[in-house]
Amino acid sequence: MTGAVFPLGHYAGARPTPAGDEQHVVRVGRRLHWLTADGFGVWVLAHGTAEVGKGMWPRAGIVALAAAADLPAAGIHVDDLLARGLLAHVPTGPGDRSVAIAFARTHRMHALCVGMGNSPDAPDLHAVGVPGIGITAMLDPDSYELWQWGGLAPTLWHSCEVRATVSTKLGDPLDAEGALDQILGDMRHLIAHNCVYLDVAAPAAVREPMA
Known part of the structure; x- marks a missing residue:
């Protein structure tokens, strides 16, 4: 598999x-x-x-x-x-993307931990963790953005659409399908550090992507 x-x-x-x-x-x-x-x-x-x-x-x-x-x-x-x-x-990589896209459209992310500020030695890294216990992970900007805002998105596919829109406006053309691998990679990093968990999306949130 x-x-x-x-x-x-x-x-x-x-x-x-x-x-x-x-x-x-x-x-x-x-x-x-x-x-x-x-x-x-x-x-x-x-x-x-x-x-x-x-x-x-x-x-x-x-x-x-x-x-x-x-x-x-x-x-x-x-x-x-x-x-x-x-x-x-x-499934990841080239080939049939329908299963990966369907997964993104029917699942969502929930954030765990809280933000604990930037690193003085590495301002591009953002700490998240549990107050009184300590830092769980130091996140790069993309992972931190997904952790910070992905929990507000009804599905992972919405997060892909948002990243594609922002990237395109910044001069790096990207569509939602192209953003999917990035989102899944950031999600893997966040899950491995127990910063987020995945759940099924609410039925009302499952829809076709924006045109």
């Missing part, structure tokens, strides 16, 4: 089940999903690592990281999470 895998949903904590054990709960849209410890571990690993940067995080990367963490049957858990809508596979 080529392309990138993105985790979906917001972690809602560990809760007791009617059977008396404890499982992890992840909310996607209005639905709560219950995960075993191993399934939850694979979902966490699907967020990627800081070393990935803006590169795509493929299925093979998740499985390899799970093996290093001694999580059994990682491939089976990946398939289960994909089937349940807790992971999304997004």
Whole structure:
């Protein structure tokens, strides 16, 4: 399976089940999903690592990281999470773009963390984190812009349209489809640092792109 895998949903904590054990709960849209410890571990690993940067995080990367963490049957858990809508596979690169575009039109970003100012030593970098705990990540201007404003966009596709419009007005012609790879790369960086999470978009927000 080529392309990138993105985790979906917001972690809602560990809760007791009617059977008396404890499982992890992840909310996607209005639905709560219950995960075993191993399934939850694979979902966490699907967020990627800081070393990935803006590169795509493929299925093979998740499985390899799970093996290093001694999580059994990682491939089976990946398939289960994909089937349940807790992971999304997004083809990248040239070729058929319809799946990636459909993903952008039907999903949205929610920001985590708060802004913590610029770096005195690197004014082009912007700190985000948790007050009282510390900085989560230092973001470049593109990633910071997406973190700052992407949560206001009804879908990722809206963010692509906005970036394309701004870029074109600044003299660098770009359309929404051309901005998609940039947005997905910035999103990968933000997810790996736990600065944002992805969710399904509200049905009313799903529409065709602007002309």
